[in-house]
Amino acid sequence: MQDRRSPLRGDLASARAVRALLEIQRREKPEVFFLSETHLDKATAEKLKRSSGGLLLIWKKEVSVQCQGVSRYYVDVTKEEEEEWRLTVIYGEPRWEHKHLTYEAMRSLHSGSDLPWLMLGDFNEILFHREKEGGRARSQAQLQAFQNSLMDCGLVDIGFIGDNFTWQRGWIRERLDRGVANTQWNLLFPSAQLKNGEMVKSDHRPLVVETDGT
Template identity: 40%
Template sequence: MTGFYGHRPTTSERHHSWELLRRLVHMYPNLPWLIFGDFNEILRDEEKSEGRLRPLCQIQRFSSVVADCALKEVEFRGPLFTWSNGTVSERLDRGFLNPEGASLFPNALVQHLDVGASDHLPLLHNLQGEVSGRKERVHRRFLFESFWTKDEQCTKIVTNTWGNDSLVSVQEKIKDCAENLQQWNKEVIGCVPKKINALKESLQKFPIGVATEAEKQQREAIKEELEKLYSYEETIWKVRSRLNWLQEGDNNTKFFHAYAKGRGRQNKVEGVFNENGVWCDSMSEVQQAFVEYFSNIYRSEGCVDMELVLNSIPCKVTEVVGDSVSEFCLKVLNEGEDLTNVNHIFISMIPKVTKPK
């Protein structure tokens, strides 16, 4: 761990700071390293507000030394700027990890604390990735797992639920079907990785070359169940990784898992900046920021050819639920059926940058 201070009085002397940084990074090349402090320089134009524009050559020199040293910037939470003289604001303070440090602490975070009388904000580093303040617990919504379709019981549950005459509306059938699938998944499917480990332990009791016919059958039954669970596991991580170009069946589970974990870290949003540039990380603040931003985006100005739009939407309704869903949609279009109970939207943000905020 190293505290760093960039040369401030004259920018022409700042190259000494960058040369020092290059020497430091090569002193212990194989050890995890965190370097943080006041670098007295910015990496991007948006890290300065008001005042004269920062010369591009200065930014490029700082960027070059970061690249030459293979340093990874530690994700921050809080206000963008860390220094202000009352007029000009800049982000001069930050932290970096070398490749070994980034591998050891992939979720490291630094929080910009807006406290104290200094013209610099203090930095609170947490290598485990947790920032101060309690996070509100979010109720997890129902998610249909694609690997369920590999089990015949899934189809039976959907068919039986949809054929239940006591459930009149589509809303009731959707709700009941989701609850039944979740219960079945919990009681029958269970935690796939744990089941795999348990079966692997059981398989050790029946090694290759077991003597009796009963033991051979037991071994084959365990192997068959393992093969099914491996298929489930691979499908789970393939969906989470979203690597549609890589086919299942080639024992790619570890690759899918690693890719999904990395993608999850990259896409995770701890908070957002609202339209006024204020950092929001509580549930209510983030909700309000999204409402303000999207209130004028998702608004229709009318459609010239609705038939063309509808014909462009691929049909995904199965034979089991098709009639009920089609009937409900026709009631909405022709009779003004109330959509209040089903008109829920989950907005999925597709990040255009790494580590979105």
């Protein structure tokens, strides 16, 4: 059976991190691999598949992927299987005063296509108060801004298997990384599962999506 797994999220700041990512690659055998905050220089990144700033998307040569657009916040592609669908990998603006730029980018992407759509990565924001433990609480206005952006894009959280929190620094834990999809994508892949993997040389967990749920 074709492997349809896409592990996401990583950090290439050190050789130890690279080895950890290679271990994830060997274990999961992904078709598509997304890294954010790569810290790769431009020349190195250009030798790989598709990059934008600190974002890097890599895929197997036998996989049919067409790049639709890149920005500082996302890489947007279409993937052809039995039916064409859309994948947007994202790294959200970490600063509250600039988060509206991420949400504007999401809304702009939504207006450009009606394909089955999966968006995932590090949104750098939580949806609900229960997705944060320790540290200063988010305001309801912050949560509502994120919730509104997903609603406007017709995207809903696809759930997860594993630990509730995907990011940890000291005693603060948050669910910053997630997958969201539109109704068409959920109908196309009704058995899809997202797993919050184990933290390996990073303060984020890798996300692993299996579209066939096996």
